[in-house]
Structures are given as C-alpha cells and as structure tokens.
Amino acid sequence: MTTEGLVRPDGPAKLTGAARYAADVPAESALAAALVSATVPNGRLAELDAAEARDCPGVAAVLTRADLPTLAELPSPPLGYPALPLQAEEIHYEGEPIAIVLAETLEQAQYAASRVRATYTGVREPIAFGEAEDVVPHSGHVLGGTDEEKGDAGAGLAEAHVTVTATYTTADRHHSPIEPSATLAWWEGEQLVLHSSVQSVAVAQQTMAALFSLPPEHVRVVCPFTGGGFGAKGYVWPHLPLAAAAAKVSGRPVRLVMTRAQMFTLSGHQPATRQTVSLGATRDGRLTALRHDSVNASGRAVDYLENTTHSSTWLYASPAIETRMRVQRVDRPGPTPMRAPHEGPGMFALESAMDELAYELGIDPVELRLRNEPDVDPMTGLPFSSRRLVECLREGAERFGWAERSPEPRSMREGNDLVGWGVAAATMDTFRAPSSAKVRIGADGRIVVETGMQEIGTGLPAMVQAVVAETLGCDPGDVEVRHGDSGFPPHAGTMGSMSAMGLGSAVQAAAREVLAKLDGRQGQPLAGLLAESGLTELEAEGRWSPEEDALAAGRSARYSMHTYGAIFAEVRVDADFGVVRLSRAVTRYAAGRILNPLAAHSQLTGGFAWGYGQALLEHSDVDPVLGRFVSKNLAGYLLPANADLPDLDAAFVEDDDRFANPLGAKGIGELGAVGVAAAIANAVFHATGRRVRNLPIRLATVLSEP
C-alpha cells in the first residue's frame, strides 16, 4: 500500500483553526443556552424559582419541564441515559438538568442560570458502589451472556497444584475530550438541523428522529470534526434533545455547549469495577481452572455493563472457565463505554492474576503465558481468525531485553529508585458495524469520496485516501474526502475501534465498482477512462457489513476474532516516597493489516498514555454525602502529561485477518490502552514486592506497609 508516511489531509485546517467544530458554527440570531443542574443525587424537584433569572439582562427564556415537549421513550443505548432530563420530576443523578436558560450571550445565560433556585423533596442519603445489591443487567450494553461456563472450575481449582485468588478494583474515570460536547440546533419547519459534536451522525440522526417522532430524513446532523470523544459522544446525551427542544420552543437557533463540569456528569464515565479472579495451575504452569467474577457501578435507571470477563474466555487455554458479570444500581450519573471499555478494566484483573500465579509457580511471566496459548477458542472451540499473541510476546521480550530480568522482587536498585519490570498481554474484542461511502470521479479525473464518518482525530480521511489510492492506483492526494453529514452515505460511528475496517472496506468496494464500470485497470488515468466511456462524471456507492450471522456489535459467530498485544514496562519507584515513574516501555500488537502506519503508531502511543492514566493517575471520587463526583475539572482530575511518558517502542507484528473483512484490517483505537495498567502494576510488584490491586496506583499505597 502507498501509505508509508501518509499525512492527514485535515491537518492544515486543524492547525490553522480553519476546521469548524460544532460550537463554532455561526448561526444568525442563535440563543446561548445554559443548564441549571440538580445539586442532589435523588429525590424530586419540589419547586423551581426562576423569577430572578428571568429578570437578568439578556435572558430570553427560562425553560422548565412544563415548557418542553414530551419526548418518546427510548432505551440506553442509543441514549446515554434512558431517563432524559426535564421529562419528569424525579432526580435521577446529581448534575441532571432541571432548567434551561436561553439568553443573547453565553455569559448572560450562565449568570442567570446561577440565579435559579431549586428545592427538592424526598432526598435520601446516596447509595454508593459497594452498598447496593449485585444484579443481573438487562440492557443493550450486555454483549453476549453475563454468565459463561465450561468444564468444572471448582474441581479444576481443587485439583490444582497452585492457586491464586485475588480481588482487583478499577476506578471511576472520565473521557475528558478537549472539545466539550455541544449542539447547535434549529428548525426549518418540520426539519431539524443539528450541528453537534458526536461520534456518529447516524446514531444521532436516528435517535433524534425517534425522540421527536420525525422521519429520519427530516433530521440532518452535521459533524465533520469531533474534538475527541473516547466514547463520551457515542450515544445520545442530553445536549442533543435539550438543544433541539429549546430551539423548537423558542423558535430560534439554540447553541448549547457543555461546561467542563457538565462533561463529568452528562456524557458518561467509565464506572468503577470490582473483580475477583481465581486461577488454578499445575506445577508446570498449565491452567486447570480460571474463574472471573466482576461487578461494576451503574446508574439507578440504567444497566451499563463493563463486559470485563469476556477476554478471560479466549485468552488462555484452560479446561475449566467460569465467568460472571453483575452491576450495582447506585446514585450516580450514567456510565458509558470509554476508550478500551470491557477489556480495559477486565484485563487489569486477569493479567495481574497471571503475574501473581507466575510468582507463585516460580515461572517467568512471559513463559507462563506461552505455556497457556490455546489452539482454538477455549470457551467456544471456534478457530481463531488470526492470533499472533505469541509473536507479540516473543518480539516484545526480545526488544525489551526481558531475558536479563532478575526474577526476585526488589532485586534491582539504582540510587533511590527501586527498578522493576512487568509484562502483560493485551487483547480486545473485534466489534464490527456496517459502513458505506460514495466515490465520484469528475471529468478532470478528480476523485471525491463522501461518507457520514466524522474525523475524530484518528486520521480516517487519510485512511480513505489510502484505500482509494491503492484500489485505483492513483495518488492519495488526488482524493478529496467529504465527511460528517447525515446526508452522506451512513457510517456506523467512530467508536468501538471499528471505523477503519468498515469504512475502508466500503470505500474499497465503491472504488472497485468505479473501476468495473469504466472497465479500467488499476493505475490507468481516470480522466481518460471517463472520456473513453463518453461520461463527464461517474459515481458508485460501496457498502460493507459484517456477515449476516454476526453477533451483537458485529462480533463473529464463526471465528474467535480479536486483536492482541504484549506490554513490557520498566518502572522506577522512589524507595522513600512511593512515587512510581515509568522509565521505559516496549509494546507489540497484532491487529490485522495496518492501513496507515503513521496514524496507527500514533493510536498505539495515545492508547498507551490512556492506559498509563488508568494505571497511575485517573480516579474520580463520588462524595458519600453529596452523591456527586467531587472534582469536576481537569485541575482536580489528573490525566497524564507528556513528562509522564518516556519514549515508547511501539510497533505491530505482521498480521492479516481476511475473515474480519476484505481489507484484513482490525481495530487499533482501543487495543493500545489495554494491558498497560497490569504491566505497570506487575512492574511495581517486581520493583517493590508490593502488590497493588487497586487502580490507580497511588504513592500513599506504595508507601504504606503491605
């Protein structure tokens, strides 16, 4: 493929500020909206006093429940939280909008919003994660079964020579995209126009049509660029319906931009999990049983599930595997998938437990993983579509110099630093979804591709150029990519690490059809071919979707289809202060064919930083009395900074998965964030002899006596 060093066509517009994001779209006579939020986590709204707010300068209206239309009821997904604000008196979570202030300027709207007084009744002490009952979740967030079983795990543990059982926790985390979610909405008669920061114009269009009981073609959603989402903009969150409803009521365009604080409550979060893993093994390190139980926090009215245990069913050969997932419905805003959902939290538990087992057995942790490499999917018996975990482990170990490791914990020291090495495997499920694109050739040979996809920072326009260039034999620079409008052929969404394969396959199909229609061959000048056929323009639409028998989220029913990786980390732990710093890391991944190495590499390093945050920094605490996330800003919620991250040796091993899609490509956006936390925690154990089972790893914990 002609993609080596391919640069982003959208780069210059982004660097110069010419790229237009939802909140920047000009709209004459638009009103600025500000939300008034509930300050209690439950109970009911008793009274709302908006008199002072209505008198504030610039205020056009203060909208309360009585002013808004009743919207159709929809589940989550596609809604982020199934109970939409301003539809009932009940308060579902702290931060839930209870009124909308519309004013001429944003500052006026926000000031007036601060002058609305609310009183509540029936407010009780919030129920926190850990205090509620574990329940079986029922929602579209459950992918496959909550309980899976093969063989007799109890017997496998009983007959094992060595067992480990431990409980691990992961913290509440927030997506924190730089661009806060925003919607500019207006009505043209019965037509609704939405400029919104989303990860799927298709999901937004369909869902908004359903909520407002409109035919989908009456709703247009525009979003060429999204300033990061990481899952926070995948489903439909309140800014979309509230902006549309306010525009309808006021008769003017309404611009609603989330504040940073609102991003902590009104766009989902990755919920805390508590997971218990038991492993049994023979003395030579072969698993006899694997048990993985998990529970995560969810909201009172939503069963969001972190499908944490799935990877435990396919990663290691074991005659007995038993997994179970539950949720707790507690007082908090709704969670949602966040970069590396499911395997992100899940693999911390499994890969920490594997490390514990390796020490118990006295077997090198890389070797232990190699000894448990399965031939077929351990749970289903299905063949692997492609699986290169062994190559990742071997190549990574080689590059890292793993053979030099001294196995004893606390055996490497440099000055004040205890040095430790850790390894973990990574794996991610392969989600797939339909996509489509139009390829048009003009008389001058110019090529235009249209797709509903929005550029979210991952470099998809360059990928589209690369696929067209490869198929038609033209230069990537000859291809103009137009994207992010529900009027273009639909793309399922830039989420779930599924865009490159779906969109790439659709674009490839469209480009091939163009060539077929012209009876041409790859590399022939298109303008000439067009003229020979007596045409001035030619277009073709290409589509791709997973096989018909594919499972929920496009997972394969025929193959065990996943991506893999191996993470090697070196940490330095200050022996006096307990501060953990990462000094070096090598990562290797197998994720099908890599379409654009430059962009793919940046996904790996970005993913690693994401995992680093999970490992060492990110935690959001829910106040036990107020039932609110304590710190709703980025000075109080720490994300990794450049200084935290050393140079990473990140690369792919050769892979190609033709069972996944015609391109042979799979998802890479989330894989890079998986396994990092376990590798770092394992390295901290090696450095200090202190096993940290709760994320993030804090200096107070490392400092304290075990």
Add this chain to the structure above:
Amino acid sequence: MRTFDYTRVRGLEETLAALGEPGTQPIAGGTELVNWLKEGIEEPRRLVDINRLPLRDVGFADGVLRIGALARMSDVAADEIVAARFPVLAQSLLLAASAQLRNMASIGGNLMQRTRCPYFRADTAVPCNKRAEGSGCSALHGDTGAAAIFGWSDRCVATHPSDLAVALAALDAVVVVRGERSERRIPASEFIRLPGDEPLRHNELRAGELITAVEVPGGAERSYYLKVRERASYEFAVVSVAAVVRAEGGTLTGVRLALGGVAHRPWRLTAAESALVGVDLGDTTALRSALAASFTEARPLAGNEYKVTLAQRAAVRAIQEAAA
C-alpha cells in the same frame, strides 16, 4: 459569571484609590481570578488591571533580593541572580503550574491563590466554610487524603497550594504591601493564614491593600526545593520541602525548612531546625530523628497518615540535596 467593569490603571496612587471602592479587585495575570469568576467563587463589580504598574523588576541590592509583585513567575525563575543565589526560589517556580501559566502568572497573584480543595472549587455551591461561612466542611466527611496534617481546625482542613510561598518562608522573606495610608511588611511564613475560626480569611492582606514586592534577605546558594507529586509535571504538591542549609565539613551548621502540602500555610519546622544543627549530613538516621522533633504536633486525619511519613522522608532528601 456576573458582568463587571474593567479599568486599567498606571500609577500606584490611582490604584490604591480604585481599590478603596467596595467590590473592586485587582487583576494581574488572571490565571487564578478568571477561574474564580467562572465558578462563582468571586463576583467583583469592578476589576482593576494592574499590569501596567511599574512593579515588574527583579533586583539585588544591599544584600536583599527585591521582586516586584507583577514580575512573572517565568521571568523570576530565569533571572540570573535568582538562579545562582536562590536556587530554591527558582526551583519552586519552575516546578509550579505549566510553562504557559508561568508566563502569565505574577508573584503577587501566586501568593494570593487559594486552596485547591475540590469542594472549594466546585461548580455548584456545596458546603464549604471557605466559600460560605457556616455552611460546613465537606472535605471532613469525604476523602481526606489531600488534607492538612498541621494547623487545621474543624472549620477547614484544606492546604495551601503555593510552591513559591513555601520557598519564601524558608528564605525568611517579607511580603511588602501598600495601603492608601501606609506600607506593611509581613513575614512570608505568616502571610497566608491558618483557617482557625475564620476560614474565609485566606491571608493577611486587608481590603484595599496591594502587594508591591517580595523581599528576600541574603543568599541561599545551598538550597533546594523538592516537590513530591504523582503526575511528573503540572501538578500541585502532595508534599513539598524548601530547604536552605549551611554546612561545614559534612556537618550541618544551619538549616531552614518549610513544608508545603501539609497545612494552610507554609509550615516552618523550627524545632527540627534547631535539632538538626551539628548533625552529620550522611547520617540519614540522625537526620530523621532530628526531624521527628517537629512532627510530634502533627494531627493526621483518617486518610492522610501517609503525609507524616512522606514529609519527613522528603525533608531528609531535600536537606541532602541542598547540601550536595
């Protein structure tokens, strides 16, 4: 944000007159104040932009380093005399905030910054005695991991976040403030106030007064600022230590120590400072036991016992680094 008037002043007299009007506040770099306006922590009627006042100079004369209140953190850190003669000061500035913030942020504004307690910084009003007197202290029933171990009251357990203030306290610096009628000189270690019964009073500055300068006596060639934090940069200290030492032949002959992250003001370790004189720099055990003298009065809360250990270890390291 409430709308406010904005005026720019050039002279000191004009400024002091303007500050005498109720509801008026000065704005320098704006890196703190603008946050307060957005969160509703402050709602001034009028902002007086003091950036044109001639208070930006950094100079050393008659054995005293004088830093104008409007000098930028980055300029002070880069000043040759500061870097050579007061390393602890330069380091405390360079380890603070981010490069962009340091370019804007002034020395006076730095001392005026307020606690980072998340309840104080909340987007909506939650019980916090530093926001609304008598509303309660949310931090006390929540996570006390970041709270103070010294000098807190049952009204407020927050810490003060300024790194600069900690260095200035160890240097025995003085904060020079001007009111309409007179000038006052306040020791840097006392400028920021412990909460006591008046958590709303963050510092000693009175209404209508302006910080004009900070004065630092002598030199402190052997000094060091140690900042312990989980994120490698752009984070406030969990615990920090400013150490200024004198030593002869490997033995300490004089030590000045101030801690950050442990109280709502820089915490001088006066008892330890005396106990440390005569201690051998290489003898970590002896350094530790001398330091313990200042920690008998520590009152950790449920979640921050670790700070007692951490602060003592950090102090040992800072002393050794300062002497190195």
